Amino acid sequence: MENEVSEIELTPKQRVAALRETLEKARDESGKERVLILTHRSPDPDAMGAAVGMKLLIEEAFQMRATIATVGRIHRAENQAMVRELELDFSDSEKMDHSKFMGLVLVDTQPSFGHTTIPGDLPVLAVIDHHEPPSIDVDPDAQEATHLEDIRVGVGATSSMVFEYLCEAGIQPDARTAGAIFCGVRYDTGDLAEGVTDLDQRAWFDCFRRADQGALQRIQRPSLPAAYFSQLAIALRSARQHGNMVLGLLGEVVNPEAVSEMADFFVRLEDCRWSLVGGSYEGDYYLSLRTSVGESGAYNLLGVILEGKGSFGGHGRIAGGRLALDDPIDTSLREIEREIRERVLLIIGRGAGSDEPDSEMRLGRPLA
Ligand SMILES: [Mn+2]
Structure with a gap:
């Protein structure tokens, strides 16, 4: 009408x-x-x-x-x-x-x-x-x-x-x-x-x-600064594979775009359907979500993960979000990363048909 x-x-x-x-x-x-x-x-x-x-x-x-x-x-x-x-x-x-x-x-x-x-x-x-x-x-x-x-x-x-x-x-x-x-x-x-x-x-x-x-x-294929490789080493150590997802919660990052850079990198893992990477920079917590080729729904998925907190945007395969950290930053950062990990594992667990992921899924497999 x-x-x-x-x-x-x-x-x-x-x-x-x-x-x-x-x-x-x-x-x-x-x-x-x-x-x-x-x-x-x-x-x-x-x-x-x-x-x-x-x-x-x-x-x-x-x-x-x-x-x-x-x-x-x-x-x-x-x-x-x-x-x-x-x-x-x-x-x-x-x-x-x-x-x-x-x-x-x-x-x-x-x-x-x-x-x-x-x-x-x-x-x-x-x-x-x-x-x-x-x-x-x-x-x-x-x-x-x-x-x-x-x-x-x-x-x-x-x-x-x-x-x-x-x-x-x-x-x-x-x-x-x-x-x-x-x-x-x-x-x-x-x-x-x-x-x-x-x-x-x-x-x-x-x-x-x-x-x-x-x-x-x-x-x-530009040349890359040394900081890129240090960030990559940290990301490789902290990322975990949970089923068909890579989760990398990196703590403090060298710059906010390192988060999307690592999400782009991890989604290329064989059999990986999506990657979620987070990191804090100057009082904000940044999140990047990627789905692999042929998948879509990154925007909706990030919305479900964030449950209405912070701001986010995206389209088919790419989505990004930002949450403000509280004072003291260190405590707030740890809390946000713990919440995101729990939330994501719960979503994966549901996808597998149970309410709670099993312990192997919960711990995740190290990438390196
Ligand atoms: Mn665009």
């Missing part, structure tokens, strides 16, 4: 027209020429690829100015290599003057997500994303978005969605932009292995062809 109009899917051409119209209206109302493009904290390749593509779209197709800003450092060696090799240039959102912008375009995230900081009173003009939107359990009228929303959960990468905008607007991505979009699709779909639509395939192949392939190779 209600909201029937919003259920009608727009064509790619209509999406470009709607975005153009939204930005032009904001420009005319604010008298400002510049759009701020923002994504989630410590952006991953898909977030960066989508942001770089969006900047090209706004500047070339809409003839406006755009700035990409990020929050939080980029730690992962592959992601740092992407910035370096493609000469990407991002401003620090926490150090900039937001008053010169007409508003925000958010990519690869949504305004209510815990790892996303919306600066001051800048209006959100558009949201382009492929993550599961949060379930709405309050008054639906109060939640009605005033901004343009293009959220397609079935698409493998936000970068692919932005690629489609560029194609429809008649803009050919240059080598840099194509490289960034390619890295985004590569990372979020595991090189088209899962969660893939025709659009992801088109974006992957077309952008691969246009990119500097030498740079792509250097991004995929």
Whole structure:
């Protein structure tokens, strides 16, 4: 009955027209020429690829100015290599003057997500994303978005969605932009292995062809700092295999992205269907969940594990969450890791048909 109009899917051409119209209206109302493009904290390749593509779209197709800003450092060696090799240039959102912008375009995230900081009173003009939107359990009228929303959960990468905008607007991505979009699709779909639509395939192949392939190779296998290997040693010692899952609760980690890095690593264990890795960094506890190729439901699974605590997000095979640690940090950290371990073992135990896992499952098998 209600909201029937919003259920009608727009064509790619209509999406470009709607975005153009939204930005032009904001420009005319604010008298400002510049759009701020923002994504989630410590952006991953898909977030960066989508942001770089969006900047090209706004500047070339809409003839406006755009700035990409990020929050939080980029730690992962592959992601740092992407910035370096493609000469990407991002401003620090926490150090900039937001008053010169007409508003925000958010990519690869949504305004209510815990790892996303919306600066001051800048209006959100558009949201382009492929993550599961949060379930709405309050008054639906109060939640009605005033901004343009293009959220397609079935698409493998936000970068692919932005690629489609560029194609429809008649803009050919240059080598840099194509490289960034390619890295985004590569990372979020595991090189088209899962969660893939025709659009992801088109974006992957077309952008691969246009990119500097030498740079792509250097991004995929960058040299790694010594800290990576120390972290790996700790992770290998502390991780346990419980049935078809690897659980690695690492205590304090060298950087928050080490958590997702190790989750990506452990899920490759033979016969492993999912990996969950956690670690604390500067007062927060980070969690990353991965499911193996052909599986899905990472977002739902992490939701069940967290039981409404903290914030989390994700899609098919990838999910991440964050919990605030209390004072004293050490005690709080031990407690959180104990709770997560018990919760996960209970979930596995139920899956095997009993309420409690047996003692062998409870202790887990060391990986190294
Ligand atoms: Mn993404």
